[in-house]
Amino acid sequence: MTGSADVPLPLIAPQAGPKKDRYEVVVIGGGAIGLAIAYELAKLGLTDVLVLDKDSLVKGATGRNGGGVRAQWTSTENIQLAQRSITAFKNFAAETGHNSFFRQGGYLFLTRSEPQMQALTKAAAFQNTHGVRTRVIALEEATRIVPGLHTGGCVGATFNPDDAVLFPWPLVWGWKEAAEKLGVEVLTFAHATGFEVSGSRITAVRTNRGTIGCTWVVNAAGAWSRDLARLVGLELPVKPERHEILVSEPLKPFLGPMLVDLSNGYYVNQDMRGELVGGLGTHTEESMEWHSSLEFAREFAKTTVRLLPRLGPVRVLRQWAGSYDKTPDAKPILGVAETGPINLVQANGFSGHGMMISPMVGRLTAQLIAGQKTDLDLRRFALERFSRGELEADPMVIG
């Protein structure tokens, strides 16, 4: 038996504990990933599912992210996960009754280096073979797509009109309510603190709200997933990496695409509330501590006025930070690890792009648990790729 001391339950938490003492599937983590998995399980008819989150919902990375959704990747895995998820996002409002403000304004990548431009050109051709409509565009066209854009110092750009942005908060509520309607239970302020193990199986999850029996356990604990796996002695190469982000006052709609400057990983988009939301690939560190820095705000502002000088007077309203769950090759860890309990399913290591692929991760994980053939081969996402050295990094990671 492994575990730690109980975590006290605050008064503000829903006081009722789980309705039962045993579930077919216990999903640990109620972010986009955990809830997408629960919803997809329920759609496959597996409704004996409990989702646990140690906090109120939307406080992990899902509630802190930039809302970007794109298929402009350089690995088959990331492209396929993203492409199919884009299709799912289009149906999200109809399926759940929650508006995710999904808007396909494209992603526009700018580069300031010739070698990087060659890499982007190659990536675009590769994406085209997967049916992604990425084009290498002239800087004049970039200026037509983003009015007022200054491209001085840039050497080129790529654009995929089908990439998108959405507002992450309603995703969580939509999946939660849709899953609950189908019979799934979601319990907040429920902290998984250990596991009971018998032979090669986890038999129960220990929580501050009691011990809960299970047939399957899903580790969808985001940046906490490494700590959670350690409770059963499994080591995941997932590192929490702090990233900052900010939001401006709302403006009239003017910015169609997510605009990315690859020189410092700058990204900015305009959400459907009119606010500019954006971050940087710099000022990151391995940490679960989420302070906001003036240095970040200043570098973000400098890049903003360099690219879009007319935004100078626009004011920053709020900045915050969150952690990526980063793997060495920036691809997620999915499925059951060979060296861990045979009923512990991983769904973590999203390396800063988990929200955009959450519908597909939910589907694949649900198919695996339901014993169905998965739409994509999960072996490519196995933990074992790290020890076998079968790594192929995707250099298109930003932010």
Next chain:
Amino acid sequence: MVTAKEFLCRCEDITMDDCRGAIHEGYSCFEDLKRFLGVGTGPCQGKACVSACMRLVADERGLPIEAVDVMTFRPPVRPVSFATLAAPDQTGDRP
């Protein structure tokens, strides 16, 4: 009968009734209301509405106000322009 709308969060156009309804639907702590309705996310960043919303949560749930969670106040304290932030040799907003 027409009842006047009582606003809880003016920046985001949220009424007391919107908030009450959400609390009873299960969005029952401050952080939930912030992320479900947007309470406290407008231009004043909650300065005008957070306490009222906490009071409402306490009343609707029969909890002491001390038990209600409060949102994390985040920088900047007042809105600061990109131009000010981007200006060289300046470390903050100077009115």
